[in-house]
Every structure is written in structure tokens, then in C-alpha cells.
Amino acid sequence: MSGSTGARFGAEAALQGAAKRGPVGGGGAELTAAASASSAEVVLQVQGLSKAYPGVKALDNCDLQVRRGEIHALLGQNGAGKSTLIKLISGAEQADSGAILLNGQRVALRTPHEAQRAGIFTIFQELSLVPGLSVAENIFISDMPTNRFGKVCWRRVRDEAAQAVEWLGHLVDVDSPVHTLSVAQKQGVELAKALRRNAKVVLLDEPSATLPQPDVERLFEVLRVLRSRGLALIYISHRLEEVQQLCDTATVLRNGERIGTYRVAGTSATDLVRAMIGRDLKSTRVGETIGSQRKPRLGSGGGDAVVLSVRGLDDGSAVRDVSFDLRKGQILGITGLVGNGQSELAACIFGARERVKGTIAVEGRQVDIRSPADAIRAGIGFLPDERKTQGLVLPMSVVSNITMASHRAFSRLSVIDRKLEGRVTRGMIDALSIKVGGAGPEQPVETLSGGNQQKVVLAKWLASKCKILIFSEPTRGVDIGAKEEIYDLIKVFAANGGSVVIVSSELQEAQMCDRVLVMSRARLVGDLDYAEIDPHGEEILKLYAGEHERTR
Amino acid sequence: MSSHEIKLQGASNAGARLWPGFRKYVLYNYLLWVLVGTIVLGTMASPYFLTTRNIWNVLTFAAVVSVIAVGQFFVVVTGGIDLSVGSIAALTTVVAAVLMKAGYPAPVAAIAGLVAGGACGAINGALVVKANITPFVATLAMMSIARGTSYMVQEGSLISITDDNFIGWFAGKIGPVPTPVVIFLVVMLIAAYVMRETTFGRRLYAIGGNREASRLSGLPVGQCIFSVYLIGGLASALAGLILAAQLNQGSSLLAQGYELDSIAAVVVGGASLAGGSGAPIGAVAGGLIIAVLGNIMNLYQLSSEPQMVVKGILIIIAVMFISGSGQGSGRKSGWADNLKNALGGLRKRGAD
Numbered sequence: 001m002s003g004s005t006g007a008r009f010g011a012e013a014a015l016q017g018a019a020k021r022g023p024v025g026g027g028g029a030e031l032t033a034a035a036s037a038s039s040a041e042v043v044l045q046v047q048g049l050s051k052a053y054p055g056v057k058a059l060d061n062c063d064l065q066v067r068r069g070e071i072h073a074l075l076g077q078n079g080a081g082k083s084t085l086i087k088l089i090s091g092a093e094q095a096d097s098g099a100i101l102l103n104g105q106r107v108a109l110r111t112p113h114e115a116q117r118a119g120i121f122t123i124f125q126e127l128s129l130v131p132g133l134s135v136a137e138n139i140f141i142s143d144m145p146t147n148r149f150g151k152v153c154w155r156r157v158r159d160e161a162a163q164a165v166e167w168l169g170h171l172v173d174v175d176s177p178v179h180t181l182s183v184a185q186k187q188g189v190e191l192a193k194a195l196r197r198n199a200k201v202v203l204l205d206e207p208s209a210t211l212p213q214p215d216v217e218r219l220f221e222v223l224r225v226l227r228s229r230g231l232a233l234i235y236i237s238h239r240l241e242e243v244q245q246l247c248d249t250a251t252v253l254r255n256g257e258r259i260g261t262y263r264v265a266g267t268s269a270t271d272l273v274r275a276m277i278g279r280d281l282k283s284t285r286v287g288e289t290i291g292s293q294r295k296p297r298l299g300s301g302g303g304d305a306v307v308l309s310v311r312g313l314d315d316g317s318a319v320r321d322v323s324f325d326l327r328k329g330q331i332l333g334i335t336g337l338v339g340n341g342q343s344e345l346a347a348c349i350f351g352a353r354e355r356v357k358g359t360i361a362v363e364g365r366q367v368d369i370r371s372p373a374d375a376i377r378a379g380i381g382f383l384p385d386e387r388k389t390q391g392l393v394l395p396m397s398v399v400s401n402i403t404m405a406s407h408r409a410f411s412r413l414s415v416i417d418r419k420l421e422g423r424v425t426r427g428m429i430d431a432l433s434i435k436v437g438g439a440g441p442e443q444p445v446e447t448l449s450g451g452n453q454q455k456v457v458l459a460k461w462l463a464s465k466c467k468i469l470i471f472s473e474p475t476r477g478v479d480i481g482a483k484e485e486i487y488d489l490i491k492v493f494a495a496n497g498g499s500v501v502i503v504s505s506e507l508q509e510a511q512m513c514d515r516v517l518v519m520s521r522a523r524l525v526g527d528l529d530y531a532e533i534d535p536h537g538e539e540i541l542k543l544y545a546g547e548h549e550r551t552r
Numbered sequence: 553m554s555s556h557e558i559k560l561q562g563a564s565n566a567g568a569r570l571w572p573g574f575r576k577y578v579l580y581n582y583l584l585w586v587l588v589g590t591i592v593l594g595t596m597a598s599p600y601f602l603t604t605r606n607i608w609n610v611l612t613f614a615a616v617v618s619v620i621a622v623g624q625f626f627v628v629v630t631g632g633i634d635l636s637v638g639s640i641a642a643l644t645t646v647v648a649a650v651l652m653k654a655g656y657p658a659p660v661a662a663i664a665g666l667v668a669g670g671a672c673g674a675i676n677g678a679l680v681v682k683a684n685i686t687p688f689v690a691t692l693a694m695m696s697i698a699r700g701t702s703y704m705v706q707e708g709s710l711i712s713i714t715d716d717n718f719i720g721w722f723a724g725k726i727g728p729v730p731t732p733v734v735i736f737l738v739v740m741l742i743a744a745y746v747m748r749e750t751t752f753g754r755r756l757y758a759i760g761g762n763r764e765a766s767r768l769s770g771l772p773v774g775q776c777i778f779s780v781y782l783i784g785g786l787a788s789a790l791a792g793l794i795l796a797a798q799l800n801q802g803s804s805l806l807a808q809g810y811e812l813d814s815i816a817a818v819v820v821g822g823a824s825l826a827g828g829s830g831a832p833i834g835a836v837a838g839g840l841i842i843a844v845l846g847n848i849m850n851l852y853q854l855s856s857e858p859q860m861v862v863k864g865i866l867i868i869i870a871v872m873f874i875s876g877s878g879q880g881s882g883r884k885s886g887w888a889d890n891l892k893n894a895l896g897g898l899r900k901r902g903a904d
Contacts, residue, residue: 396761414752416750
């Protein structure tokens with residue numbers, strides 16, 4: 001344990017080093033000092049906000065302050081607490097403790113409506129416009145100007161809407177229905193709507209995720225204009241280069257806690273990534289061994305025979321020109337910050353996502369994978385990160401879920417061989433020690449815990465006798481004990497000649513693989529052997545940040 | 553899950569050791585008890601109720617909707633809905649009648665009727681799978697198209713059927729048992745076997761339970777969904793043949809409202825309209841419960857208007873107790889769910 005604390009201090013020291021280069025507030029004390037120094041500027045102040053959901057502490061004593069005329073980035077991995085913080089600030093949910101201050105006044109935001117009345121507007125990825133109504137109608141949807149008899153003054157609606165939209169520099173016809181606009185134009189309309197109602201703070205939840213590149217530039221221009229007009233903007237994005245281009249300050253969250261707030265101009269992308277990823281050294285047995293410099297390892301290195309060969313895979317957007325080989329018995333990690341294309345790559349290989357270019361060969365033979373069924377026929381199995389919505393049929397029994405990818409093997413002339421099915425399922429339950437409830441194989445999977453559900457998905461692919469398994473975030477939402485068990489099962493699968501691809505945004509998980517590919521902005525930027533990975537993962541962090549490349 | 557749930561499992565386990573089949577299929581089969589309850593009610597209502605003649609009457613009358621309900625079940629289990637079943641049945645009566653009037657033998661007429669119904673079902677399936685139209689809209693359109701086509705084929709008023717072979721097959725008797733009853737029982741048993749014992753049935757439950765997971769497990773989702781609409785069309789056509797034989801006529805005015813009757817039967821029979829649950833025998837049992845109640849009200853000489861009100865109320869009550877509001881899980885629980893839970897999770901025990 002002493003080794004792990006040492007490493008943790010190391011990480012913190014590195015963080016503080018980063019913070020010194022440009023801190024707005026490194027620790028709690030500095031933050032309040034900074035706040036009192038320029039309290040006139042601070043529009044939105046979040047103090048010690050906490051929120052717990054059953055089983056998880058989503059946000060833990062979080063502080064945040066956003067100033068007039070500032071674009072403030074909110075960074076963090078999935079599950080870091082960003083969305084929870086947004087929900088609390090936008091009034092969609094209530095905090096367990098803590099306070100939100102607007103212009104120094106404590107405000108209670110019980111509903112999104114109250115937040116908007118206070119001047120806080122949130123623009124979600126799923127825009128809240130009515131597609132069938134015109135731009136003008138949408139901008140005025142909450143309070144149409146009417147005359148004494150309740151008739152809407154359409155002239156005023158149109159004129160004022162035209163002003164609001166023109167001001168944004170968007171050439172949008174206020175009479176055209178919203179569904180005819182591009183996503184960028186719709187975002188503009190949302191902003192215009194917020195502005196007309198005297199927005200003071202605007203939260204943007206990954207606005208660039210759904211935009212083509214030229215539109216992103218235009219959005220940035222608009223946001224800069226808003227900044228110059230004195231608005232406080234909170235910008236959530238996974239794309240670091242955007243944050244560096246656009247934002248003034250960045251607050252990094254990790255595991256529900258605020259790690260630090262940085263002045264973007266003085267902080268390198270690698271430092272931001274380091275703050276986002278960190279290393280939660282207490283969490284696993286595997287983690288402890290990282291601390292004591294003995295890196296844990298999942299695989300045994302693998303053989304020489306190439307099992308899966310991917311060449312020039314490209315889906316036209318999220319995956320660009322990716323090539324790699326997977327060897328027999330090898331455990332290959334594909335990692336990157338969330339949203340850099342690694343999950344899309346996995347989906348492309350499995351045929352769940354359309355590819356526009358590239359070839360896939362299994363054991364030296366070209367296979368034309370156009371659907372998951374094709375991939376399964378070629379011997380590939382896929383464990384999606386969204387277990388409940390993509391991996392399992394929740395109301396169905398354990399046995400039906402385990403055999404659903406290999407009906408042919410469990411039936412004769414389309415009639416299910418129940419004896420065989422039961423025997424294999426009981427074997428799987430024993431071998432993977434799946435804790436099913438009282439009804440045994442007939443238990444519906446919806447009653448199983450996350451870890452046991454993941455084991456059922458694994459059993460499904462083992463039953464289909466596939467040779468290659470692609471895991472997407474294999475241990476997300478799984479408790480620590482089950483995590484170790486799943487790692488052990490992966491090891492056993494590889495040791496018995498299976499080949500594994502692990503797609504993970506967890507650095508620690510990626511580090512345990514025989515070989516790690518790093519993705520950044522849809523491309524492979526790194527290719528490291530196990531021996532080349534330093535225990536602290538510094539190399540991978542730099543690759544995550546997209547600051548250099550290391551390929552063969 | 554709560555400790556309450558675990559206790560339940562323990563209870564059914566103890567039972568499983570004692571008398572598994574009895575416990576599972578009889579004791580906790582809620583639907584069966586509802587049916588028994590309505591029959592008891594009927595016996596009390598009239599001495600005539602439990603006579604053989606009345607029983608055959610009820611079953612013969614229920615045969616048409618039962619066959620359609622089985623077809624409807626296949627569609628509903630995938631999360632779809634088929635509104636065109638009644639119109640397809642009417643079209644089948646007309647096609648068969650026209651051909652027999654033109655002198656074609658009964659087998660040709662019957663097969664042509666099945667082909668017509670199957671074609672309508674196939675078009676439904678293609679619209680849903682290939683054109684990606686929601687089932688409600690696609691089959692709503694087919695409801696209109698099939699009914700309209702039957703008018704055009706019919707050219708005028710109803711066409712009477714005089715072919716004794718045809719009437720004998722679809723509305724005759726085998727010993728004491730009316731053939732419509734034999735047909736619907738056979739259809740029901742085949743459907744039950746397919747749903748329980750074949751990979752096709754398993755796939756339908758999987759697709760209805762989680763379409764995306766089914767696709768990612770390599771199941772032929774499109775093919776399966778196409779098949780259920782085809783089955784829906786064929787079942788409607790078979791029901792149409794029975795109807796034509798029973799009434800000795802082909803007419804575009806027949807089988808009005810059968811789409812809703814069949815959906816009611818499926819839902820009362822324990823299937824969720826969200827898909828993934830229920831069984832064909834349940835659908836038939838649901839139809840029978842509605843038919844028996846109708847029969848009882850007839851024996852009480854209730855006029856048809858209050859009968860409709862009672863039928864509606866019955867559907868609401870049955871769905872509350874039996875099938876969990878006819879909607880999928882993962883939504884806010886309404887007071888119907890609360891009521892059901894308060895009744896001690898009877899459905900949970902009956903479900904497996």
C-alpha cells in the first residue's frame with residue numbers, strides 16, 4: 001500500500017506543478033481567495049455541491065466559478081460528474097448539499113424554468129426546439145407578445161426574432177420551420193432564444209459533437225461574440241483541441257470531485273489529460289501493483305499467427321484509415337479519450353457500424369463483414385459497453401441469453417435442444433461462477449448484478465465458440481470484485497488460444513494489455529508494446545493529448 | 553430486487569420440488585383461473601350455459617377471432633401491431649367466394665384465399681422492414697387497401713357460397729367436434745410449439761425484448777419481422793375461410809373490428825404491446841374469456857350496447873391484473889402497477 005500512496009503523491013505533485021503554471025485556484029483556499037479578489041466579475045458560483053444516486057456519489061463537494069466574459073471548459077472522463085453538475089446548474093435535478101450563487105445571491109433552482117428565469121440557459125445536444133414551428137415562433141415560444149385580446153402580434157414576433165438572429169450573424173429566415181435548418185443554425189436559434197430572455201450564463205453540452213468542421217468554426221465565432229458581450233459560457237467537450245482554441249479557463253472533474261481549475265493558455269494538453277485521467281490507485285488489486293512498479297499484465301504476449309488483420313478501416317467520420325494486426329492469444333488494447341473513435345472502430349470491425357473503406361481478414365482470409373451476423377460467422381464476438389441496451393435481452397432468461405448468438409449449434413431442424421442448452425448453460429454458470437438467483441438458468445437476466453450480467457454476455461460468446469472477442473469498456477459499471485473476475489476470465493480465454501481486443505478509455509486497463517494502440521481524433525497515433533509502457537503511463541497520456549505520435 | 557422477491561422465488565422453488573408442472577402451469581396460471589371464474593359465473597347465470605350445445609356454440613363463435621389472435625400474437629411479440637387482420641379476413645372470404653361462384657373447386661378457392669391473405673401480410677412485412685414504416689401506419693394503410701380491394705373484387709352485394717365441400721371443411725363437424733374448433737386448437741398448439749421449442753420463437757422473444765441486442769447477437773431481425781406479418785396475413789386468411797364457411801358467404805362487410813378484438817385477446821392473454829412477452833395459448837385464452845363473458849351477457853339477454861361497455865371494462869381490469877398495463881417495463885409505474893403489486897405479485901409467479 002505504501003508504494004501506491006507514493007505514486008499517488010507523485011501524481012498530485014505533477015498536478016500541482018501543472019496548476020502552478022497557471023492556476024485560477026489550485027486548492028480550496030486559493031479558490032476563495034481568488035473569488036474575493038474579483039468577486040464583481042463572478043457571475044455563477046457553485047459551492048460545495050454534492051449529489052448521490054443510489055450506489056454512486058456522482059458529485060462530491062464540487063466548486064466552480066464562472067466569470068463574466070469567460071468561456072469556461074468543463075472537462076472529465078465519462079462518469080466524472082460533468083452531466084450531474086450540468087443537471088444541477090440547469091435546475092433539472094436538485095443537489096443533496098451545497099449552494100449555487102448567481103451574482104453573489106444564493107438561488108434555488110428547483111426546475112429548469114426557474115433556472116431560466118434566473119438567467120441560466122442550457123443547450124443540450126438534443127436541442128429543445130419544436131421542429132414544426134418557425135424560427136420566430138421558437139424564439140418566442142415561452143412568451144408570445146399579444147394584444148389586449150390575446151391575439152399574437154406576429155409583426156413584433158417576426159421583427160424581434162429577425163433582430164435576435166441577425167445579431168448572431170446567422171442568415172436564417174425567421175419564417176422557415178426549424179426542421180429545415182442545419183444543426184449549427186438550430187444551435188444559433190437556441191442561443192438567440194436564450195439571449196432574448198436575458199441569459200447571463202449559458203451551458204453548452206458538447207455542442208460540437210454533432211457539427212461538421214466548418215460549422216464548428218462558425219459556432220466558435222458566435223461564442224466569442226457572446227463572450228465579448230459579457231456572457232458567462234460553460235463549454236463541455238471531449239475534444240481538447242477545441243478547448244485550447246476557444247476556452248479561457250478549464251475545470252477538470254474526476255470521480256465527482258474537482259481536480260483543479262486551470263488557465264487554458266498556460267496549461268499543456270498533456271497536463272489537462274493527466275488531470276482528467278489520473279490514476280485511482282486504490283481501486284483494484286491490479287492498481288496496487290502499478291504503484292509498486294510491477295506492472296500487472298493480462299496477456300502472455302500472444303503467438304505469431306495473425307488472427308485478425310484490419311487494413312485502412314474508415315467510416316468516413318469517426319474512424320480514419322486504421323490498420324492493425326491481432327495475433328493468436330494476444331490481448332490488444334485500443335485506448336483514447338472518450339469520443340476519439342475507439343468505440344466506433346470496435347463497432348466497425350463487428351459490422352455494427354457501416355464502413356466506407358478498408359478490409360478485414362480473419363486468419364488470413366478476407367471476410368466481407370456487413371452485419372454482426374457476418375462477424376459472428378467469422379468467429380468474432382462483441383461485448384458492448386451498453387450491456388443492458390445492447391448486450392442482453394433483459395426480460396429473457398439466463399439460458400436464452402447465453403444461447404442466442406448460436407442458435408444453430410443448439411438446435412436441430414430449428415427445434416431447440418433443451419437438454420444440450422441446459423447442460424452448456426449450467427457449465428457456463430459454474431465455469432464463470434455466475435451468480436444466478438433461485439430459478440437458476442431460467443432466472444431473467446434483469447435480476448442479476450452488473451458483473452454477473454457481463455459474465456452472461458461473455459458466456460454468450462463463449463457458447464458461440466468465437467475465436468476473437470472485442471470488449472468495449474469491459475469493466476464499466478462493474479464492482480471491484482467482479483472486475484478482477486472479469487480480468488481473470490479474459491486471461492483464461494486468451495491463454496486457451498482466444499484473441500482479445502479491449503477497447504477502453506481507462507488508462508489502467510489499457511496498460512495491462514500485451515500491446516496498446518492509442519487513438520486520437522479518429523486516427524491511430526500510438527502503438528506500444530507492453531515493455532514500452534512505463535508504469536505511470538506518461539507516454540500514453542501524451543498520445544491521448546494528441547501532442548505527438550508513435551506508430552510503426 | 554427486494555427480499556419480497558427472493559421469498560417468492562423460494563416459495564416457487566419448494567413447489568418445484570413437489571409438483572413442478574402442476575404448480576407452474578395450473579396453480580399459478582392466473583389466466584386459467586380467470587377463465588374458470590368466468591365459467592363459474594356463467595354456470596350461475598344460466599342452466600343453459602354448461603350444456604354441450606352452448607359450449608360448442610361459444611367455441612365455434614370464438615374460433616375466428618382465436619385464429620386471428622394467434623397471428624396477431626406473433627406480430628405483437630416483436631413489438632409490432634397488425635391493424636389489417638380484419639380486412640384481410642374479409643378479402644379472403646370474397647376471393648374464395650368469387651372463385652367458387654366462377655366454378656373453381658373448393659381447394660383452389662381455399663388456397664387462393666390463403667395466397668391473397670399471405671400476399672397482404674407479405675406487403676405489410678415489406679413496408680415495415682424494407683420501407684421502414686411504423687407497423688401501426690403500414691398496417692393501417694393495408695387495412696384500408698384490403699377492405700377496398702374486397703369491395704372491388706366482390707362487385708356488388710355479398711356472394712353466397714354453396715360448395716358443400718368448402719362448408720364441410722371449415723364449418724362442419726368431425727364427430728361431435730365442430731371443425732372451426734379443431735382448426736383453432738391445431739393452430740394454437742402449433743404456434744405454442746413454435747414459440748416454446750424452436751429457434752424462430754426464441755428469436756421473436758429476443759427481438760421483442762431488445763431489438764438492438766438481438767441485432768448485435770447476429771439474429772436475422774429483418775427476416776423475422778417480415779415473417780411475423782406474413783404469419784399474421786395467413787392466420788387472418790384462415791380465419792376468413794372459417795368465417796365464409798360459417799356464414800355461407802363472401803362479403804367485404806365481414807370481420808369488422810376484428811383487429812381490435814384480436815389485440816384485446818392478445819393483451820388480455822398476458823402479452824405486452826411493447827413486445828417480448830406472452831404466449832399464443834394466452835392469446836387464445838384471452839379471446840375465450842372475452843367470448844365467454846359475451847355469451848353470459850347474451851344469456852342474460854343484455855343488449856349489445858351495454859355489452860360493449862362491459863367488454864371495455866373487462867379489458868382494463870384483465871390487463872391491470874394479468875399483463876401489467878399492456879406496456880413495457882422501464883416506465884413510470886402508474887396506479888395500475890401499484891394495484892397489481894399490492895395484490896402480492898401474483899403475476900410474477902404465473903409468469904414463468
